[in-house]
Amino acid sequence: MGIGPRGAALYVGFLDPVGNAALDAPGLSASVTTGPTYIWGAMFPESARTASLRDLRGAALRAALLDRFREHRWAGHTLEVLARADPISVAAFRFNAASTRAADLAPWPAGRITALGDAVHATPPTAGMGAGAAVRDAADLLAELDALPGAAGVAEAVGRFEARMRVRGAEVLTAAMRTVRLILATDTVPGALATAALCPLLAAATRLRRPPAAHAVAARS
Known part of the structure; x- marks a missing residue:
């Protein structure tokens, strides 16, 4: 980005x-x-x-x-x-963004019905982690339910899943909102001036750090 x-x-x-x-x-x-x-x-x-x-x-x-x-x-x-x-x-x-506080996510008692992904922790695409978090939610829920010996204990299993999902969702949202705040900061007068001055310097530093092989590959692509 x-x-x-x-x-x-x-x-x-x-x-x-x-x-x-x-x-x-x-x-x-x-x-x-x-x-x-x-x-x-x-x-x-x-x-x-x-x-x-x-x-x-x-x-x-x-x-x-x-x-x-x-x-x-x-x-x-x-x-x-x-x-x-x-x-x-x-x-x-x-963009929609949920709260970055884990306690604010999935604010319902655990039961036989739950939600995951953006339905719980709506995440802007500014960290590239939203879809991955939803996949991890699904895998976590499946593992909890698959470990049950029978129909009993579903609510408890969902509760354990939701507790971990809250923490995971809050971490992803925190990372995404950090980038959002940076974008908003560049829309101020001081932020715009600082960004305009720093961008060429950062680009030059990136080019200097790039190994020679990368330049050769880029030239052929």
């Missing part, structure tokens, strides 16, 4: 569920994405300057995002991912 002045942030990820699958048998997993693709998200604080973006879709939204990033002097090669995006895949939405 990259964060620039005036609350402009962009994350980009590469997904290849078949050619570079995380599992040994990708064909067994249903997926909307079947070929290599980039997944990206542009983030801006809600304000009078960004209100018009929420009503845009498709090519109009893509063009508006590119204009906004260019206005903030983002590198052209970085924005190429946005420029090549299929317009039909571009849409705007708001």
Whole structure:
């Protein structure tokens, strides 16, 4: 993820569920994405300057995002991912975030019905951990229920699961909100000035730390 002045942030990820699958048998997993693709998200604080973006879709939204990033002097090669995006895949939405306090999550008595993932700890995508936390929730619940000898003790098993889920969800939310607060800080006058001054220095330091082999690979890609 990259964060620039005036609350402009962009994350980009590469997904290849078949050619570079995380599992040994990708064909067994249903997926909307079947070929290599980039997944990206542009983030801006809600304000009078960004209100018009929420009503845009498709090519109009893509063009508006590119204009906004260019206005903030983002590198052209970085924005190429946005420029090549299929317009039909571009849409705007708001973030939701649950409390970062574990005690505030799943505030109900344990029983035979429960919830997990964003239904309990709604997490902005600013830490890249929300979906993973939901998968861990599901695996944890399954392990608790699978260990039961019979139908008895379900509520107790769910209670143990929910206790761990509260802690796990609070940790993920804390990490995600840390990035959100950083994005909001760059939307202030001091934050914008500091970010504009520091970004070139950080980029130069990153290039210096990169090993020579990485430069060679990047040149061939």
